[in-house]
Amino acid sequence: MTLEELEQIASDARELKEKSPRALNVCVAAGCASLHSEAIKSALESEVQRTGVNCRVGGTGCMGLCSQGPLVSSEPQDRLFKKVEEADAAEIVAKLDGELPERMFCSREQPFFRLQTSIVLENSGRIDPEKIEEYIAADGYQALLHALTELAPAQIVQEVSKSGLRGRGGAGYPTGLKWGTVAKTIGATKYVICNADEGDPGAFMDRSVLESDPHRVLEGMIIAGYAVGASQGYVYVRAEYPLAIKRLQTAIREARRLGFLGNQICNAKFSFDIEIRIGAGAFVCGEETALIASIEGRRGTPRPRPPFPAQSGLWEMPTLINNVETYANIPAILRRGGEWYASLGTKKSKGTKVFALCGKVRNVGLIEVPMGTTLRQIIFEIGGGVPEGHTFKAVQTGGPSGGCIPEQFLDLPVDYESLKELGSIMGSGGMIVMDDSACMVNVARYFMEFCMSESCGKCIPCRAGTAQMFELLTRMTSGTATMQDLELLEDLCDMVSSTSLCGLGQSAPNPVLSTLRYFREEYTEHILRKHCPAGVCACNQAAEACA
Amino acid sequence: MRRHGFARDALIETLHTVQQYFGYLDKRSLRFVAESLHVPLSRAYGVATFYHFFTLKPPGKHTCLVCLGTACYIKGAAQLLAAAEASLNVKSGETTPDGNVSLVTARCIGSCSMAPALIFDGETTANGNEAVLRSKLEGWQHA
Numbered sequence: 001m002t003l004e005e006l007e008q009i010a011s012d013a014r015e016l017k018e019k020s021p022r023a024l025n026v027c028v029a030a031g032c033a034s035l036h037s038e039a040i041k042s043a044l045e046s047e048v049q050r051t052g053v054n055c056r057v058g059g060t061g062c063m064g065l066c067s068q069g070p071l072v073s074s075e076p077q078d079r080l081f082k083k084v085e086e087a088d089a090a091e092i093v094a095k096l097d098g099e100l101p102e103r104m105f106c107s108r109e110q111p112f113f114r115l116q117t118s119i120v121l122e123n124s125g126r127i128d129p130e131k132i133e134e135y136i137a138a139d140g141y142q143a144l145l146h147a148l149t150e151l152a153p154a155q156i157v158q159e160v161s162k163s164g165l166r167g168r169g170g171a172g173y174p175t176g177l178k179w180g181t182v183a184k185t186i187g188a189t190k191y192v193i194c195n196a197d198e199g200d201p202g203a204f205m206d207r208s209v210l211e212s213d214p215h216r217v218l219e220g221m222i223i224a225g226y227a228v229g230a231s232q233g234y235v236y237v238r239a240e241y242p243l244a245i246k247r248l249q250t251a252i253r254e255a256r257r258l259g260f261l262g263n264q265i266c267n268a269k270f271s272f273d274i275e276i277r278i279g280a281g282a283f284v285c286g287e288e289t290a291l292i293a294s295i296e297g298r299r300g301t302p303r304p305r306p307p308f309p310a311q312s313g314l315w316e317m318p319t320l321i322n323n324v325e326t327y328a329n330i331p332a333i334l335r336r337g338g339e340w341y342a343s344l345g346t347k348k349s350k351g352t353k354v355f356a357l358c359g360k361v362r363n364v365g366l367i368e369v370p371m372g373t374t375l376r377q378i379i380f381e382i383g384g385g386v387p388e389g390h391t392f393k394a395v396q397t398g399g400p401s402g403g404c405i406p407e408q409f410l411d412l413p414v415d416y417e418s419l420k421e422l423g424s425i426m427g428s429g430g431m432i433v434m435d436d437s438a439c440m441v442n443v444a445r446y447f448m449e450f451c452m453s454e455s456c457g458k459c460i461p462c463r464a465g466t467a468q469m470f471e472l473l474t475r476m477t478s479g480t481a482t483m484q485d486l487e488l489l490e491d492l493c494d495m496v497s498s499t500s501l502c503g504l505g506q507s508a509p510n511p512v513l514s515t516l517r518y519f520r521e522e523y524t525e526h527i528l529r530k531h532c533p534a535g536v537c538a539c540n541q542a543a544e545a546c547a
Numbered sequence: 548m549r550r551h552g553f554a555r556d557a558l559i560e561t562l563h564t565v566q567q568y569f570g571y572l573d574k575r576s577l578r579f580v581a582e583s584l585h586v587p588l589s590r591a592y593g594v595a596t597f598y599h600f601f602t603l604k605p606p607g608k609h610t611c612l613v614c615l616g617t618a619c620y621i622k623g624a625a626q627l628l629a630a631a632e633a634s635l636n637v638k639s640g641e642t643t644p645d646g647n648v649s650l651v652t653a654r655c656i657g658s659c660s661m662a663p664a665l666i667f668d669g670e671t672t673a674n675g676n677e678a679v680l681r682s683k684l685e686g687w688q689h690a
Contacts, residue, residue: 030657030658030671031673034658034670034671034672034673066660066661067660069660199654201615201616201617201618201620201654201655202617202655202659203655203657204657204660207657239600240653240654240656241657277559277560278559278563279598280559280562280563280599281599281654282597282598282599294559296556297554297556297557297558297559297560297586297594298558298590298594299593299594299597300598356659356660358660359617359662360621360622364660364662365660396617399617430659432617432621432659434621438621446617446620447617454654456597
């Protein structure tokens with residue numbers, strides 16, 4: 001593959017579009033697909049065939065505003081139809097150029113779309129994820145070709161460092177630094193791993209990226225492979241995401257067909273291939289050493305670090321592990337330069353971040369905003385606020401390792417440091433809004449139950465500590481706790497977080513600590529008055545089990 | 548197994564394939580996989596029990612999955628699960644005595660925008676409620 005050939009594919013794909021400029025694109029990512037968008041697509045197809053209108057009908061990835069799904073967009077006007085049903089097919093095709101019925105009209109001008117900046121999601125909802133040509137027409141694989149033909153591996157690492165990109169899996173380790181370490185380490189073989197074991201409940205960013213724009217992740221991985229000198233890549237993806245696995249398999253096959261994977265990619269002295277490894281439902285496998293153990297076919301238990309995977313990872317070889325979203329940023333960084341990327345965001349956190357906004361908020365969906373956007377903007381302007389009749393109480397970020405942030409801190413710009421200061425973490429990007437009907441003690445108990453059952457059992461603080469904390473929290477929600485239990489709980493939080501082996505245990509107390517910090521009165525109310533202010537726990541009625 | 552060249556590290560992949568065809572992993576298949584891949588049976592058993600996705604019990608004819616992810620939980624998934632347990636008279640993770648319906652839960656299926664999410668025999672249902680759940684389960688019981 002040469003640059004000319006790549007441009008030929010791109011211009012062919014664009015020409016095809018120009019020949020028939022009208023198109024209807026149906027979202028076939030998991031959200032809309034569970035609302036039977038495939039049936040809508042077939043209905044539109046048969047309607048177009050019946051009427052003989054010159055219009056393409058295609059499937060695309062996630063368009064973002066999942067709560068208004070199933071979504072359909074039209075070309076060339078770029079209009080958006082919401083809550084489409086199979087029966088609407090005739091009307092949509094008939095009014096392709098005319099006035100849209102109010103009920104289906106979804107404005108692109110609303111704050112939800114206006115306040116976003118798309119880098120990772122730039123193609124999401126705009127291209128067919130199963131057609132490599134469409135990705136190439138959207139400047140895909142240009143960055144790879146540029147990297148392989150014009151840049152030395154060290155220059156790529158330098159560019160990534162310049163961009164200030166930090167690991168999007170949650171911890172925020174500088175990506176350039178990690179790449180540099182793996183590149184410098186000497187090893188017979190090196191590996192590149194993409195962590196797509198998105199285990200945080202309430203997070204679906206990686207799933208959406210893989211379902212909507214899988215080639216972007218592959219391109220990022222191949223570039224990473226070239227930069228660090230690896231020859232084999234693995235994508236470790238959850239078994240719970242069958243559609244993402246399917247799209248990824250298609251994408252890998254297509255990339256091999258066009259020679260982006262395999263021997264001597266683009267005539268460079270560089271060979272690289274990617275395989276998929278499917279997880280089997282273990283949250284702890286998101287931890288990098290556990291993930292490596294799982295790829296090796298063993299139980300997914302973490303091991304102490306150092307040595308870090310960059311020095312000794314998969315089969316004791318230097319291994320680069322990054323998250324889906326991190327790789328998805330790479331093609332854009334190489335295409336537009338590290339400086340451009342560094343111009344977005346805050347002082348220490350550059351670029352954009354994808355969030356999965358869900359829970360008690362009007363506009364549920366997938367969003368991408370520059371770092372430094374305030375939580376208030378995200379929840380109240382983009383998210384449209386809490387639905388009628390309820391008031392905002394807290395937002396939970398970072399999954400079971402994160403914390404709950406109350407109203408008074410909503411004006412803080414979001415970045416890795418600010419969230420940490422508040423006792424939460426950036427995490428992978430799940431953002432769950434809670435209203436006054438949520439009980440914070442119950443939420444803490446929910447997360448503790450999660451950590452308890454997901455603990456791999458290797459180290460005692462985590463295995464026994466989470467179980468004890470869960471027991472204490474259960475006592476509180478069922479109205480049998482004393483103030484001494486609260487003290488004990490706080491002691492345990494400290495012990496578990498400082499002595500656990502891996503991130504799961506170290507961060508397991510975070511939901512408890514953050515709710516204790518901001519909603520302590522709810523805990524004391526449960527203990528002293530045996531009363532749940534939100535009415536969730538049945539602690540004053542011993543007969544009823546706690547909900 | 549042949550696809551993965553009988554490699555020992557393909558244990559998880561192989562177990563996935565077995566479970567896909569037989570619905571669960573029984574002693575015979577675990578023993579067979581362990582012998583073919585030259586790994587100790589204890590290792591195969593250890594892996595099969597470590598990961599939540601693998602099951603050693605045969606599943607029911609139908610499967611009802613309740614997602615207990617945070618977004619679903621906030622929107623009442625716990626009540627849905629309680630309703631399902633009451634309707635089927637089994638606990639989560641169990642199968643009805645006649646082998647008809649299995650009730651299972653998931654940590655998060657990533658369909659948070661559709662919370663609370665339910666999966667009936669592989670088909671995701673968005674914005675689940677008790678009425679939908681009951682009618683589906685009753686439909687299975689009388690089928």
